[in-house]
Amino acid sequence: METAVLDILYLLASVGFIVGLKMLGSPKTARNGNFYSAIGMTLAILGTIFIYPKIAHLRVPTFVYGLIFTAILIGSIIGWSIAKKVEMTKMPELVSFFNGMGGATAALIGLMEFAHNIGHSSKMSMIVAGLVIGSISFAGSMIAWAKLNGRLRKPIRLPKYNILNTLLALVLVLLGVYIVWAQVSNPVFIYTLFALALIYGVLFVLPIGGADMPVVISLLNSFTGLAAAFGGFLYGNMAMLTGGILVGSAGTILTVAMTKAMNRSLSAVVFGAFGEGSSAAGTSSTKIKGNIKEAGPSDAAILLNYANKVIIVPGYGLAVAQAQHVLHELEELLSKKGIDVKYAIHPVAGRMPGHMNVLLAEANVDYDKLVDMEDINNEFANTDVVLVVGANDVVNPAAHNDPSSPIYGMPVLDVENAKNIIVNKRSMKPGYAGIENELFYNPKTSMLFGDAKSALTKVVQELKGL
């Protein structure tokens, strides 16, 4: 009876995860979908706490229950308050942080289960796999988190890091296989494995440049899913298994979709030399000729006022300056004047795919006005003014015409086809990828320097006066 109830709860949880993820596929149903997944999760957790001990005939002392509830309470309070307070611009690092927590949980489970399962090679292989993957995911996510919030700015590369990492991965696999094969009972081995996996996680993410970080987070996300699935195998737990595998496969697909959007292969991200080669290439080979033309807020306002069609290209700089709301005001003002205004959204605008959509949704921008790159790229030619706000690499023509550029081949927004281009930037500093942008030296381009929020506010004021 109780076994059946628990099985049903786990079944409901699995269905909740599948239906929830499916419903995330449309803006209308997404919120409910997330809610269904959360209900599924709650059922699975409650069932495990209250029904499982009866089935397994465990006599769990009250204080252990107390510990479990206290832990859940502490975790909920911290998780809830972080999630409620965080700014939308910080979303990628938050996902990375939570992902690391999941990885750490998987790793700790492995550490504790080791002693109970010596001699069971099938169970031990699940434990070792979950421990290694969970630890890599934890350490890697923490490094990705530190990189995204600016604590760790530059890619750090040890000499011959590719060979070093590959060797370390090999050692990890060999040690893992040895522990299972030789039925090792000495806990020193499992702690060594844990430590090596952590080091590998750090070394794996350290050399990867900031621009590639979303791909790494997505990859580590599917790693944690995999680690959870190994836990599912270990305990014969269907909720863990389905949830873990779902995230593992979905995360892998998402990773591939992201690398495609950035025109990078996964191996290029992991083993490549993005940050390394680019700083050299950016300064030496692409010494850009020409002068820049500066424009004030009134020039920009006049240019916009007499346009028929305007496309706005928002980038991360917009979000940093918290200028989404002013930008929305500007867009509404122009629309009222009968000007056709759209937003061009590059797949990796912001810090991860879809991030810019979230940021603009926060400012109440209608999502019908947001147009994807493929759909808008041939519209630039008949556009009067393109307003680039805090975007850089995603509008860099070097992706088309400079084979020596590290972003060569990456799909970009073809803003240089428009009749006029206004670029709002704080300074001439290169973007996240650390490379120069010849767009700024284009005779059609006017540079509107200044913080996005104050610059746009001035443009709005000027426009109102016209």
Added chain:
Amino acid sequence: MTELFNFFQQNIQMIYIVILMVFVGIEIIGHVPAVLHTPLMSGANAIHGVVIIGAILVMLHMDPDNMLGLAIGFIAVILGTLNVVGGFVVTDRMLDMFKPKK
């Protein structure tokens, strides 16, 4: 080798589930528009927090005298809850902003 065959035999149902789930995951995600990629990543992130069940199971089975074990389990449950609660709440917050505009 026999061990490997035994493993397959004992877990054949789970192996089926793994393979089917891989395809379910691919199918579901393949059709999600780029607009929703960020909430999707964050929602999926919350779902793998299901690993918390493992941490709870460890606690339930733990010898009550094993203080170190209980302490590690305690931390594991906290971290797992962080992943679950934080993940779902922040996803909800993001999706709340995608409400259709008047």
